[in-house]
Amino acid sequence: MAFIKKNYGWIIVTILAIMPMFILSAMVKIDTTNGFVFTLVENGGKEGMSTLEMLYHITGEFSIRWMTAVLTCTPFFILFGIHNLFVRQAMGIATAVWSLLHFVIFIWAEGFSETFTQFNYIAGxxxxxxxxxxxxxxxxxxMKKLKRTWKKLQSLAYLAIILSxxxxxxxxxxxxVYAIIIGIGFFIRIPVIKEKIIALRTKQVKL
Structure with missing residues (x-):
């Protein structure tokens, strides 16, 4: 119970990140007779998409959603004073996993060389x-090993979201939709705005 109480945020994020994987697993068959051979379920897509297109769409959608969620953590702290660094880390891991899965499916569908044929592919x-x-x-x-360098490294997430x-x-x-959410988040981060929000929140707590 102590472990759950201490890491409940991480656990919730992990569950939310894993749940959509069950949707993806229903679209893929694994043949173990001759090793592990992955095949797609026929007509697994919706809205006129093929199964492979649906897989590509879902993984891309969840990767950008998690990335947006990570960048809203700091504005959320400014607005409500709730901060949990390890929940943010869990969100970052979810972002990377879904992004890598999205890229793997892209290679599966188009081939690695296709990555360099269009600007949006290169950005991704x-x-x-x-x-x-x-x-x-x-x-x-x-975090302990890199110390201050760790924050500098993690700040590369901003470049990743712009490219995404x-x-x-x-x-x-x-x-x-994502640009507006992220834009509002950066607006709240502006030092003058941030200080006013924190001062107002602190004043309300005291009252």
Missing amino acids: FIAVLILIPLLFTSNRKW LLHVAILEKTWM
Whole structure:
């Protein structure tokens, strides 16, 4: 119980990140007769999409959602005073895992060489490369080992989200929703705005 109480935020994020995986698993068959051979379920897609297109769409959607969630952690703290660094780390891990899965499916569908044929593909590829070191250093061990450098490394997440938005913006219009949320978050981070919000929140708590 003590472990759950201490790590409940991490556990909740992990469960939320894993749950959509069950949707993906229903679209893939694994043949173990001749090793592990992955095949797609026929007509597994919706809205006129093939199964592979649906897999690609779902993984991309969840990767950008988790990335947006990570960048709203600091504004959330400014607004409500609730801060949990390890929950943010869990969200970062979810972002990297879903992004890598999205990239793997893209390679499966189009081939690795296709990555360099369009600007939006290149932007997405660079974002994934940035997320890889963030994935492996999002833990207490690396925080202690890297110390101040850890925060500088994690700040690369901002570049990754910009590249991801460019990647999504060229493909579809839903990027506007994420851009607005992130934009509001950066507005709240402005020192003058941030100080006023914290001062107002602190005053209300005292009352």
